[in-house]
Amino acid sequence: MPPSLIEIKKLYKKYSLASGILNSKKRVIPAVNNVSLQIYKGETLGLVGESGCGKSTLARLIARLEKPSSGNICFKGEDIFLYDKKALKAYRRNVQLIFQDPYSSLNPRKSAASIIKEPLTIHRIGNKNQRQESVTQLMEKVGLSREQAHRYPHEFSGGQRQRIGIARALVLKPEFIIADEPVSALDVSIQAQILNLLKDLKQDFGLTYLFISHDLNVIRHMSDRIAVMYLGQIVELAGASEIYEHPFHPYTRMLLLALPGCDPANKKRIAAITGEAGAENDRGCNFQNRCPDKRTICSEQEPVLTQIEDERFCACHLTGSI
């Protein structure tokens, strides 16, 4: 087993909603609810879940853009929330983000080259010529031409903008990349180009990815291991092909069932998919309202993520019996 790059232990992040005029009760939303997870060096860990399940909050916590309510995250064995100023700056160099929307994540008033160069300037790396040199190299690497360096974001298509975003994330030579829905805003034919690019870059730069998506097909294509999130908790964690061929958790199965195939001769029956992810329950399993296999124990006791097999984890009382 390769050493772990990131180790998350018992992480909680709670947001409290401001109480309204008529509503004096304060509501607390556990966006990330007792998450423990390791990300190994050199792997791509896929994080999948529906909107509001806390996957982006988890990403923001790892990037240290948010502070947790409790729990900790270690990068190479050191707690990132205890870093001093210098160590934090080094961490920010090492961990970079790629965002979903290539339209809103690039400054419209800056040219492509200066967007990519900005992190180097902020971190005071190299002199003017060296910076220019690394920008040119990287632009070529991500498939942008030299002539495009002085164009502005609005002159690029969605796919090309995402390439600029990727180049900006790589310019500091990070070890770890958090890609938060990097292809969701792109058309299918462009999506494939970007996914291939991300795979190439991973190999060339020896990167580790946390790859977040709601699209199970994309996740499967990109990931070595996959974590499935539901209402702030990780409900299943396993190797990519295991989870697709033998899903354990009823929610994972529901997600896979909901996926449209591409074979018109083989239409799936999807009547088994019910309910919506809503407020969590006071007691017992979060998924009990939608679960087709619910038993008495599910409303009494909360299941914890337990190891079922080697490298396979599932948080369900019924694992093994169904």
Added chain:
Amino acid sequence: MPPLLQIKDLVTIFDTARGRIKAVDGVSLSIDSGETLGIVGESGCGKTMLALSIMRLIPTNGKIISGKVLFSGRDLLALSSEEMRAKRGSEIAMIFQEPMTSLNPVFRVGEQIAEAVRLHKKLPAKEAMALAGEQLREVGIPDPEKRMSDYPHQLSGGMRQRVMIAMAMSCHPQLLLADEPTTALDVTIQAQILDLISELKKKNQMTVVLISHDLGIISQEAQKIAVMYAGKMVESATAGQIFVKPLHPYTQGLIASLPARCVGVDKEQQKYLQTIPGSVPSLYNLAPGCRFYERCSYADNHCAQEEPLLEEIEQEHFAACWKSSDIQKEGKLN
């Protein structure tokens, strides 16, 4: 039996500051009663404008300059605006991608559904409200009497889309145009909404035009599929034909670039996805010849000079490509 909807050579243009573009450029298609037609294409290919042209709801800087839209044999483009308004919502209904922006935020959802019924069926308010409640039950909203008095923001995305469907179904239309009805929704909710649409379709013997960028959804729901590219229809066939043997290089590329869509078909994780190089051409200055020319691996000189027309290559299988007959004979070229 004549087709329920027949579109002939429809051209919709837009005059913008940068010049004139043809958003829909000579599209022809026909849908039989009770069928589901899937229209698939990337953003900007004109699929939404095609639907809006059928409804005669295109934005004010747009104009339908030629073609016919025959609905049960009558040309919708020749109707007066009053006649068209009477058809819209009662015989032809439409649901949109983003249910939050297509519902009025300051009215309760019950009233919004009742409004359509009141206008088209000329029912008194009380009866209309009762019918609205009935519709909400029909689309699977639990506790419909209570939900009727909710405002759109109080409902989840999936529930809002159900309200939109209830509104569209309230006058039992013969034709439902669904423009990316599940794009804004999570996968499990998407599956529920698609199920609901096909259930309602069966129950009311409705014809559906389903527009989506997602080939997976289209393959599951549609009997006939039309592929659009840069304002043109490039291929149309039955769902079986198009997935087994796509005849246009663009359709081939679209299907090949899906990541491991067919679980079981390719168990081994492919390292690289096939891609279509380049991106969609700008409609402002289109070169002569085929619009897919620059991205096509089959293209030759002929393709650069003359634009291919939609032709029937096999029975009920149309493609607009000079190479389609070769592809049809030899499978994939190269």
